[in-house]
Amino acid sequence: MKPFTVTSIGLAAVMAASISTAHARDQIRIVGSSTVFPFSSYVAEELGATTKWPTPVIESTGSGGGMKIFCEGNDLNTPDITNASRRMKPSEFERCQENGVTDITEAKIGSDGIAFAQSNENGPINLTREQIAMALLEKVPVDGKLVDNPYKKWSDIDSSLPDREIRLYGAPTTSGTRDAFDEMVLEAVTEEMEEYGNEAYSNIRKDGVYIDSGENDNLIVQKLKKDTEAFGYFGYSFLEENSDALIGASIDGVEPEPEAISSGEYPIARSLWFYVKNSHADDVPAMADYIDLFMSDKMISDLGYLKGIGLIVLPQAELEEWQDRVANRAKLQISDLK
Missing domain, CATH: 3.40.190.10 (Periplasmic binding protein-like II)
Structure with missing residues (x-):
């Protein structure tokens, strides 16, 4: 009888099987x-x-x-x-x-809806997507020209808005929530504006108004509980879980509620x-x-x-x-x- 031998192909197969088994979990x-x-x-x-x-x-x-x-x-x-x-x-x-x-x-x-939220120590607020975009974008139209964002307070954008400094806790660029927010708010607004050449623009200002708060939405929730003048955005479930401390803004007149999110009526769903x-x-x-x-x-x-x-x-x-x-x-x- 010939002694048992393993060809290179057979050895590779045995090794592959061994490795696969060793790493199975x-x-x-x-x-x-x-x-x-x-x-x-x-x-x-x-x-x-x-x-x-x-x-x-x-x-x-x-x-x-x-x-x-x-x-x-x-x-x-x-x-x-x-x-x-x-x-x-x-x-x-x-x-x-x-x-x-x-x-x-x-x-x-x-x-899911993206809630644009604040401390419930403030009253209810309705914001348009355009107002949010003008608060956050690096370049905004003034007198028909794009200039560095000059707005410091929400009331600078619209006198009907609160006399509060613009400050927003948000997600980093690796976040799907950030992707969705940019697309459904910033890009949706700018691609309809001649000043941006009717092209989507989502460059966020870098002067400290937008505060990158990492991937943990709960961290944004905690910041809003302490920083009652600020806004933040995150998934609707985090608003629902913290409804004792936070309230969501209406966006374009629509409340962040399950029925409106499910139907698509809420504009950031x-x-x-x-x-x-x-x-x-x-x-x-x-x-x-x-x-x-x-x-x-x-x-x-x-x-x-x-x-x-x-x-x-x-x-x-x-x-x-x-x-x-x-x-x-x-x-x-x-x-x-x-």
Whole structure:
């Protein structure tokens, strides 16, 4: 009998199998949006409490930061799932593809409004998106020309507004909430104005009026409780959880309320998502139970637990469509993002 030998091809296969087994893990790793974080955390805690799997590890890195880490590759040291408070960008999809992350499932979990909030020591206020843009943009039109923003107080923009210094706690550029705010407020206003050449403009002033407060929305909440003259913006769920201390401004005459957010009447409403790296499914078997739990009626329906902590649920037909797509692990295509 010939002695047993291993060819180079066979050895590679054995080593690959060994490495895969060595790195297989029970605990899911999740990154991404601070807005989706409370919902994802609730599902993670439920998974840990009701199944054999350990509670997933979730890092609040911001939507952009999460996408960057998620798309680094298929190695099991990379995240299994990334949360996002805006849809994946085509450029992010392409980066994933370039790094071999080619089998992604997209999950839409509900809607959210961006609350523009202040301490409830102040009275209710209605702001237009144009007033907010004029308060924050680096260049604003004065007498038909774009100049460095001269406004120091809200009343400088409109005499009907409070005689308070303009000061806003907001998200960094890695945040999906920042992306959505820029697009739905700053860019939506400027692309309709001749002074900007009818092109979107979102450069925020750098004189200390806008205070980058990191990815933690709870930090903005705490700052507003102390700095009662300031405004801040964050996901609606954080306003609902802190309604004893904060109030949201009406935007263009519409209150930040669930019905208005769900219908799209509230002008700063967006969708919430998570993205699944299907190549990890076999080596991280807990993923299937976590994903199924997140997309279940128990979590994201009109009677689901997540509605109770601020998620704006999808219309029933749309909810069922997304539940079906995720259950079948529909493969994301770049055409879906355009």
